[in-house]
Amino acid sequence: MTGDFQHVVLLAGGVGGARMAEGLARALPAGALTVIANVGDDEEFYGLRVCPDVDTLLYTLSDRIDRSQGWGVAYDTVKALDVLRDLGAPVWMKLGDADFGLHIWRSWRLAEGASLSAIVAEAARQWGARADIVPATDERVRTKLNTDEGWMDFQPWFVGRRCIPKVSELRYEGAESAKPAVSASAAIASADLIAFAPSNPLLSIEPILAIPGLRDSIEKCRAPRVGVSPLIGGKAVKGPLARLMQDLGIEATTRAVAGRYAGLLDGFIVDTGDVEDAEALRASGLAVAATEILMGGPEGAERLARELLAFAGKVAIAGERRRG
Amino acid sequence: MTGDFQHVVLLAGGVGGARMAEGLARALPAGALTVIANVGDDEEFYGLRVCPDVDTLLYTLSDRIDRSQGWGVAYDTVKALDVLRDLGAPVWMKLGDADFGLHIWRSWRLAEGASLSAIVAEAARQWGARADIVPATDERVRTKLNTDEGWMDFQPWFVGRRCIPKVSELRYEGAESAKPAVSASAAIASADLIAFAPSNPLLSIEPILAIPGLRDSIEKCRAPRVGVSPLIGGKAVKGPLARLMQDLGIEATTRAVAGRYAGLLDGFIVDTGDVEDAEALRASGLAVAATEILMGGPEGAERLARELLAFAGKVAIAGERRRG
Numbered sequence: 288m289t290g291d292f293q294h295v296v297l298l299a300g301g302v303g304g305a306r307m308a309e310g311l312a313r314a315l316p317a318g319a320l321t322v323i324a325n326v327g328d329d330e331e332f333y334g335l336r337v338c339p340d341v342d343t344l345l346y347t348l349s350d351r352i353d354r355s356q357g358w359g360v361a362y363d364t365v366k367a368l369d370v371l372r373d374l375g376a377p378v379w380m381k382l383g384d385a386d387f388g389l390h391i392w393r394s395w396r397l398a399e400g401a402s403l404s405a406i407v408a409e410a411a412r413q414w415g416a417r418a419d420i421v422p423a424t425d426e427r428v429r430t431k432l433n434t435d436e437g438w439m440d441f442q443p444w445f446v447g448r449r450c451i452p453k454v455s456e457l458r459y460e461g462a463e464s465a466k467p468a469v470s471a472s473a474a475i476a477s478a479d480l481i482a483f484a485p486s487n488p489l490l491s492i493e494p495i496l497a498i499p500g501l502r503d504s505i506e507k508c509r510a511p512r513v514g515v516s517p518l519i520g521g522k523a524v525k526g527p528l529a530r531l532m533q534d535l536g537i538e539a540t541t542r543a544v545a546g547r548y549a550g551l552l553d554g555f556i557v558d559t560g561d562v563e564d565a566e567a568l569r570a571s572g573l574a575v576a577a578t579e580i581l582m583g584g585p586e587g588a589e590r591l592a593r594e595l596l597a598f599a600g601k602v603a604i605a606g607e608r609r610r611g
Numbered sequence: 612m613t614g615d616f617q618h619v620v621l622l623a624g625g626v627g628g629a630r631m632a633e634g635l636a637r638a639l640p641a642g643a644l645t646v647i648a649n650v651g652d653d654e655e656f657y658g659l660r661v662c663p664d665v666d667t668l669l670y671t672l673s674d675r676i677d678r679s680q681g682w683g684v685a686y687d688t689v690k691a692l693d694v695l696r697d698l699g700a701p702v703w704m705k706l707g708d709a710d711f712g713l714h715i716w717r718s719w720r721l722a723e724g725a726s727l728s729a730i731v732a733e734a735a736r737q738w739g740a741r742a743d744i745v746p747a748t749d750e751r752v753r754t755k756l757n758t759d760e761g762w763m764d765f766q767p768w769f770v771g772r773r774c775i776p777k778v779s780e781l782r783y784e785g786a787e788s789a790k791p792a793v794s795a796s797a798a799i800a801s802a803d804l805i806a807f808a809p810s811n812p813l814l815s816i817e818p819i820l821a822i823p824g825l826r827d828s829i830e831k832c833r834a835p836r837v838g839v840s841p842l843i844g845g846k847a848v849k850g851p852l853a854r855l856m857q858d859l860g861i862e863a864t865t866r867a868v869a870g871r872y873a874g875l876l877d878g879f880i881v882d883t884g885d886v887e888d889a890e891a892l893r894a895s896g897l898a899v900a901a902t903e904i905l906m907g908g909p910e911g912a913e914r915l916a917r918e919l920l921a922f923a924g925k926v927a928i929a930g931e932r933r934r935g
Contacts, residue, residue: 333719364688370712374737376719384708387715388694395657395700413698 292596293319296478297418300325300491301340302357302525303517303582304484305347310588311482312348312417314596320418321474322348323501325486326403327430327459327494330442332380333371335390336397339442340491341407341422342389349414351385354584357525360385379447404468421470423495429460430494441490450527454534457489462497467504475504480599483514485580487528488547489535496551505551511603513554513595515580516541520560524581542567554602556580556595574602616920620802621646621742624815625664626681626849627841627906628808629671634912635806636672636741638920644742645798646672647825649810650727651754651783651818654766656704657695659714660721663766664815665731665746666713673738675709678908681849684709703771728792745795747819753784754818765814774851778858781813786821791828799828804923807838809904811852812871813859820875829875833934835927837878837919839904840865844884848905866891878926880904880919898926 295315297308299322308322325340339358346352346360353359363383372378382390389410396406402425411420430441434452444452475481486492496502505512521539523529529539537543541564545555554574557565558581565575576598582588619639621632623646632646649664663682670676670684677683687707696702706714713734720730726749735744754765758776768776799805810816820826829836842865847853853863861867865888869879878898881889882905889899900922906912 333715334722335715360690364690364708366684366688366708367691367712367715370709371716374713374716374734376716384688384690384711385694387708387711388691389698391657391659391691391711391715392695392698392700398658410698 292480292599294474294478295320295480295482296474297322297482297484298486298492298495299323299340299344299484300486301328301343304340304486304491305343305352306357306582306585306588307482307484307515307592308344308418309347309585310582310590310592311595313585313589314592317417321470321478322418322420323471323474323495324420324422325491325494326422326424327428327462327490328441328445329427329429330380330440332382332390333376335387335394337380337382337390338393338403338407338422341420342386344420345389345407345410345414345416348411348416348418348420351414359383380442381446402468404470408470419470419474421468421474423468423471423501424465424498425468426461426465428462428465428494428498430490431458431460432456433458445527450530454531457535459494459497462494463499465498467498467500472500472504475501475508478508478510480510480596480603481505481508481512482595482599483512483548483552485515485517485524487517487523487526487531488544489528489531493547502551511553511599511606512551513556513574513599513602514545514548514552515556515591515595516544516558516561516564518544518561519558519580540564545573553606554598556591556598574598574605616804616923617643618798618802619644619804619806620798621806621808622810622816622819623647623664623668623808624649624810625652625667628664628810628815629667629676630681630906630909630912631806631808631839631916632668632742633671633909634906634914634916635919637909637913638916641741645794645802646742646744647795647798647819648731648744648746649815649818650746650748651752651786651814652765652769653751653753654704654764656706656714657700659711659718661704661706661714662717662727662731662746665744666710668744669713669731669734669738669740672735672740672742672744675738683707704766705770726792728794732794743794743798745792745798747791747795747825748789748822749792750785750789752786752789752818752822754814755782755784756780757782769851774854778855781859783818783821786818787823789822791822791824796824796828799825799832802832802834804834804920804927805829805832805836806919806923807836807872807876809839809841809848811841811847811850811855812868813852813855817871826875835877835923835930836875837880837898837923837926838869838872838876839880839915839919840868840882840885840888842868842885843882843904864888869897877930878922880922898922898929
């Protein structure tokens with residue numbers, strides 16, 4: 288097997304995951320990429336289902352994204368939200384007008400009985416997204432955080448309280464009993480490469496892996512499985528990962544992130560600067576590549592994606608040899 | 612009793628009704644006006660409850676209205692609707708972004724168990740509307756039209772098909788069994804004047820009167836009850852009234868409109884030009900005033916409102932004498 292992958296599955300959260308997805312979509316042939324998206328962050332606002340990670344993927348892969356912030360729709364306005372504020376509703380979640388269009392449509396289709404994966408597939412097709420986007424499950428999984436202010440849902444903690452409450456425990460409510468979306472299982476079954484985006488392992492990737500059917504199929508999968516570290520020198524490119532790891536008593540290092548994926552990874556890409564982590568991971572038997580993991584814009588994402596594919600090609604060959 | 616009314620109830624539909632309401636609000640002391648609004652036009656779009664007449668009243672009385680069209684929010688945009696169109700949803704009902712804010716909020720509050728009248732009262736208070744606005748009932752009443760294309764709901768006929776299908780029959784589904792909103796009954800019980808806006812009798816006023824509790828209380832009410840004709844020389848100022856009357860085999864005249872309100876009216880205001888109608892109505896025992904009933908803007912609406920109040924004062928005195 289070479290780096291010439293035809294069926295790539297990416298496990299991803301929101302902003303960082305979408306950037307990696309965009310890079311892979313640019314580097315791969317059309318139709319080769321399926322992104323399995325975290326749904327643990329999904330939340331109801333005013334009775335409407337909002338799926339932040341899925342939507343960031345949809346917007347990014349269909350060129351609707353507000354690139355200055357990495358989420359939301361470019362040039363969006365907030366007239367609906369202003370009205371909701373005027374009417375006394377809580378408006379800490381910034382939902383734009385175009386964004387509301389998607390939430391209204393999804394909630395309507397859900398109420399009519401459509402599955403979330405069918406709805407997302409329909410939106411991706413209508414918008415010409417450059418990858419298949421599949422929510423990890425059609426059921427509800429809710430990332431819950433036990434904090435010094437009590438148990439909180441993800442969005443109230445992340446957006447509503449700007450990650451200030453200190454977290455002592457995480458739970459992915461509903462994950463244990465959730466069935467994978469059929470299209471997610473199918474994508475893994477036919478994958479010739481499984482990639483882990485440089486997303487937050489605790490908040491984006493593990494809510495996916497907490498669904499037993501998905502973890503099992505990745506564990507047993509014969510395709511190479513490679514991840515990209517979300518940390519550079521112990522710091523997250525974006526978001527609260529490093530502090531969250533510390534709060535939970537986990538060392539905020541690249542090797543600790545890879546450790547979270549034990550049994551699920553064949554190779555890991557770390558930042559050039561994280562030499563000690565690279566050595567430790569190699570010593571543990573993992574294939575390691577070191578490169579600049581900061582993506583910046585779409586070109587940088589494509590560069591990282593090409594490096595990931597080349598690395599995965601080598602990992603695949605080594606794996607074939609081992610299996611002999 | 613004089614023209615110095617303190618508790619005025621106006622029965623109203625959308626655009627014309629809201630204009631009359633604005634005129635009365637300008638002419639009356641603060642807190643004196645309660646508008647009972649038609650809900651027969653209400654419809655669900657994408658699972659959201661839209662109440663066109665209530666909303667036109669809310670927007671007009673809180674100075675949010677798009678005055679160029681008489682409905683919707685001034686300077687509104689349609690980003691959400693554009694997204695819904697992109698996603699393949701039917702978008703024949705023009706719903707703006709600020710407008711969606713109200714529909715989202717209302718649908719959310721309804722799902723939480725709030726009554727429509729409580730929700731509308733809350734919006735009116737938050738927005739400082741210059742009158743109390745009360746939906747005729749908290750229950751669903753649906754104006755249905757039997758057309759040469761079959762039975763249709765109001766909005767699909769009115770907006771979706773631009774009133775083109777010929778109507779042979781009207782039905783106010785749910786009205787017979789609907790209870791009046793408590794605040795509507797209370798307003799009528801304490802009213803010293805009941806006014807009928809120059810709204811479409813068949814599509815705006817009769818769906819209100821079809822609720823037995825409301826019709827009864829207006830029938831038995833001792834306050835003067837005066838209406839304003841929506842027709843000038845057999846033509847409606849706006850909307851499909853004249854053609855609808857013809858389709859239904861009703862003469863499209865001011866006297867025919869007054870005839871629809873038989874037993875509910877003490878006086879009727881007709882246009883100066885409709886001399887024959889005025890004479891016929893006087894002959895039938897109704898008090899009649901003739902004036903220019905075209906309101907134009909808010910000043911014209913206030914002028915008509917002041918004439919209505921003066922006329923109602925005379926009707927009241929005559930009524931007192933009769934009962935004497």
